[in-house]
Amino acid sequence: MLGLGKVARKVFGTPNDRKVKATRPLVEKINALEAEFEKLDDAQLIEKTAELKARHSNGETLDALLPEAFANCREAAKRALGLRAFDVQLMGGIFLHQGNISEMKTGEGKTLVATFPAYLNALTGRGVHIVTVNDYLAKRDSEWMSKVYGALGLTTGVVYPRQPDAEKQAAYACDITYATNNELGFDYLRDNMKSELNQMYQRDHFFAIVDEVDSILIDEARTPLIISGPAQDRSELYVSIDKIIPSLTDEHFTIDEKTRNVTFTDEGNEYLEEVLHESGLLPDGQSLYDPESTTIVHHVNQGLRAHKLFQKDKDYIVRDGEVVLIDEFTGRMMAGRRLSEGLHQAIEAKEGCDIRPENVTLASVTFQNYFRLYEKLAGMTGTAATEADEFAEIYGLGVVEVPTNREIARIDEDDKVYRTAKEKYDAIVTEIKSAHEKGQPVLVGTTSIEKSEMLSQLLTQAGLKHNVLNARQHEQEAQIVADAGKLGAITIATNMAGRGTDIKLGGNVEFKIMEAIAADPEGDPEEIRKRIEEGHAADEEAVKAAGGLFVLATERHESRRIDNQLRGRSGRQGDPGRSSFFLSLDDDLMRIFGSERLDKVLSTLGMKEGEAIVHPWVNKSLERAQAKVEGRNFDIRKQLLKFDDVMNDQRKVIFSQRREIMEAQDLSEIAQDMRYQVIDDLVDTYIPPKTYSDQWNTEGLQASVKELVGVDAPVVQWGDEEGVDADVIRERLEEASDEMMAQKTEAFGPDTMRQIEKQVLLQTIDSKWREHLLTLEHLRSVVGFRGYAQRDPLNEYKSEAFQLFESMLDSLREDVSKQLGQVRPMTEEEQQAMMQQLAAQQAAMAKAAETATAQGPDGSGSAASDAAVEGFDENDPDTWGNPGRNEPCPCGSGKKFKHCHGRLA
Structure with missing residues (x-):
């Protein structure tokens, strides 16, 4: 059957080949327009953008505008950056526009590729988000590519942590906005903690292009984003x-x-x-x-x-x-x-x-559910094919491998497996030495700081000069990476994934020029540039002659993708290069996944010390081990998502309710509906249907209505009247409550009353949602034990979470009605003091939101919150921190916290 499959692929091509082939007519159309767009002057390129926008608003689809938009964008990039996009880059852009992941090898110019679909989709006027893995890349890419967008008449913004509010709002209002995944997720949560529409940052979730998509949507997706306050x-x-x-x-x-x-x-x-x-x-x-x-x-x-x-x-x-x-x-x-x-x-x-x-959760969202908010999602990376199933299942994204502009000339050697770590490291030092002697630059990949520093000592003992790049040298990262391609350079790097700076053979010419100009401020920059570029060309040829960049990995990572990312650092744009993995049976992956069997095989073969086993079979078995680990990680992410989906439905309801409340001018009807519902529930509780009047508890009803609605009505007397039933009492209570609210409105003035209603509603929703999140966290931590009783924990979680949500809505109605019932006419000074207090509470919420935190259910990653603890007030649970379940309740009731305010609904 395998033979037949190969024959069929030869005749029909692979599905990927067919997708690539389908874009060729579009690429040819774009190329055919190139001469026409070259004739336009700079002002006409901007006019073209205005024309395309107008045509789209008149009903022309983006697909129909694509050839002209891409041709316009290519011309702008050529003038602004001196870069002419290759055909394969246009293909990558087409796949992104169609909502796919473009898998493009390192050095194929992904940063430029993103400008094409970003420009085309920005013509809608709805804003495009380009997502990067760190703030340095967001700032670098936005500065670099803003020249292209500026030449097309579009605005570019960048979002970064602790950015002033006005600046951040302006960045989101731009046509193209660069940001990290963390900042986008946190801003979404912060927006849903705001009390005024004009304070919100994000305007829409229309189209996002995610750079290093595997890192963001897969590696980091095990960790939800959480905004937390102090405990x-x-x-x-x-x-x-x-x-x-x-x-x-x-x-x-x-x-x-x-x-x-x-x-x-x-x-x-x-x-x-x-x-x-x-x-x-x-x-x-x-x-x-x-x-x-x-x-x-x-x-x-x-x-x-x-x-x-x-x-x-x-x-x-x-x-x-x-x-x-x-x-x-x-x-x-x-x-x-x-x-x-x-x-x-x-x-x-x-x-x-x-x-x-510790911190207590105020709001949370997973990356999966945040990015699924976008109408259209796309991504770029060098390594996505291995996770294609997960992208399709969770995000509905297809993966398309885009051909390289030039054939890959890198030689990938089979893994070398040694029996002990000592033998492996001895072999590594020998290999580095022989590559260094012929001038070949070496990039050594390690999996931890500890191992990179240990290898650094071995190289120092061997008299080999080298650079170390790990978390300790974080600040010099770009410089160290730029130097890694120099003749004879040796660089040890911990996890080289997504560094964002290309390793160019002979070194990075722009970095060399910047260094030379800084060293000689009096010299002529053009002269310096010319001299450096001539010298660089000779260096580049020397490195190519030595075999290009040699990537030497000291261990296999749990994830095959990370290995492929390291390997992909060599052989960019058709450069020569080679890669090799050195392993030992002491390595974590080998030790955990069946090294005993391999050890027996090696002993049987009678291997001498220092010898390595090199065979494609070993590669295959390692690939299977990595697939197992990745499969387990996928299951963890899927499980996290299933549980978060339950909360996500509730989150959407709460967040959309908040938005409706913020948009509304008059909330008196909503407040009235809530009041009526509370009265309804109370009447049903104290005057059960189909009961006689001597079975009614009118005293209890009168007390509860006074406490929860603020209406002091003579319910006991009504109950003694002839011919009065539950419906009559209900109507009288509703009328009395309306009359009470009308008096309050008159006393406060309609505008102030509407403002109070809005603030009370928003504050109560926020505090109830916080309590609900905590309750769901507790439920989540214990629901797994239901499996021992042959009950599905996920189904149990779904049904209980739904009940908890309903009881939260019930208590929300009660709290809003109670607070509005207790509002009394005040003097002007008291009114001002109250509004200031409301504003201070909102500011405290906003402050907690500003120092947001990311954390995982497995205890992975949570950023600290610097939100200040408000002064303790026994009447305000928000100031109590996080009391122990068995400690006395801070309200002063004398009961344990778990039996009082900490009681689970």
Whole structure:
């Protein structure tokens, strides 16, 4: 059958070949227009944009405008940047416009490719978002490409963290907006915490082009974005628990490296109970298995994870007394990101750093659900084909491999597998030395800072001069990458994914020119440029003669894509190059996935020390191991998405309600409907249908109506009247409530009353939504146990989340009615004070939103919030922080928190 498949592909071509072939007529049309557009002057290019916009608003489709728009954009780029787009770049742009992922190899000019579909779709006037992986690239690309958009009469904006509000709003109002995925997601959440429409940043979710799409939509999609506020400080608890962990022995816990999980054994639980009793952390007579012990068990688990699963200089570094996480995919420091659920605090305690308090969720969204808001989504990357199924299933995106402009001349060697790590590193140093001697630049890829620094020592001992690029050298990143292609250069890099700066053979000529001009400020810049460019051409030829860039990887990554990204750094634009992977049976991937069997095979073969096994079969088995890991990661992301989808439906309802409230001028009808619904529910509760008047609880109804609606009506007397039934009482209560609100409106003035109604509604929705998110978090953390009772946790979560949402809406109506019922006419001074208080609360919310945090259910990535803790007020739950479930309730009732304000609905 395989033979038949090959024959069929030869005759009909692969599906990818057919997609590429289908774009050729369009590319030919664009090329045919080139001469016509070359004749236009600069002003006519801008006029052409206005003409295309007018034609679109008159009903012409974007597909019909595509050839002219692309031809116009190509001409503008040629004049503004001196770059003429190749045919394959136009193809990539066409696929992006169609809502696909264009897989284009490194160095094929993806930054320029994005301008074509961005320009075409911006003709709608709805704004296009171009998404990058970091702020440096967002700023660089927007500055660089704004020259093209400017030549076409379009505006360009860039969004970055802690940007002034007016500047950020202006950036989103531009035709093309560059931003990182994090900032876009956070701004969406911040917008839905605002109280005025004119304060919102984002205007529309029309079309997004995601650069490094696999990194953003797959690698980072395990981590939801969360905006959080401050919670209770528990520093002492973390420190106390941290002292206990080192006393644990191997028999007390088990580690599962495949799932990155650690659990206590029965012996461990017994030992823990004993130690926790002795240290006073667990009250006498209380067992670890009691419900009251949930918090302490959770923190002990996090302490164990911090010590056994998180390694310094691999997962995080300590800088200026602060624990800074390292991105496992790019090797970058993630300043401000914090791990969730007390895990970051446990690591701070382990490292003896200052412990910052945990945060409580105010709003959250996953990247999957954020990017699915866009009407049209597209992406670019060098490596997407391996994840095509996930892109199709979750985002409805197709993956199209765009041919390279020139044939790839890189030689990819089979993996070399050594028995021990020492043999592997000896072979690596020898290989680097021989490449260096002939002047071939070497890029060495490692998977952690620790390993890059260890290899650096080995190279220093061997007398080989080299550069190291990892999270510690984050600031010099672009410079180190630019130098990596120089003759004889040796660069050690941790996870080279998505660096954004090309490695050019002979070095980066623009960097050389900038350095030379800075060194000689008096010299003529044109002379300097000419001299450097001539010297660079000779350097480039020398490097090509030496074999081009040699990519040497010291280990296989869990993800095949990351390996391919590293490999793709060599052989850009048809340059010569080679790549090789050096492995040992001590490597994490080999050790976890069946190195014992391989070890037996190698022993049987009688391999001598220092010898490597090189065979395509080994490559195949490694590929299978990587596919297993990626499959498991896909399942984690899918599971996260299924649970978040439940919350997403509710999030959409709440956010759209908030927007409607902000847009409305008069909310008195909504407030009236809520009031009527509360009265209805109360009447049904105290005067059950089909009951006699002697069974009615009119005293209870009178008290409840006074408390929840603010109406003091003589319900007991009404109940004694002849011929009065529940409907009559209901009508009288509604009339009385309308009369009360009419008096308030008269006393306040209609405008002030409408403003109060709007603020009360928004504030109550926000506070109820926060409580609801916390309740769902608690539900999510325990619902997995339902599986032991043969019940599907996801279905259980769906049904309970729906019930919780309904009860939240019920209590929302009650709270709004109660607050509006309690509003009383005030003096002018009191009115001003109240409005100032409302504004201060909104400002506090906004401040919490500004320092937003990203965190994952597995404790991955959460950025810190600097939101200030408001002064404690026993009547205002928002100022209580995060009370323990078994602590006395801060309201002063004398009950435990879990039985009072912390009671789950």
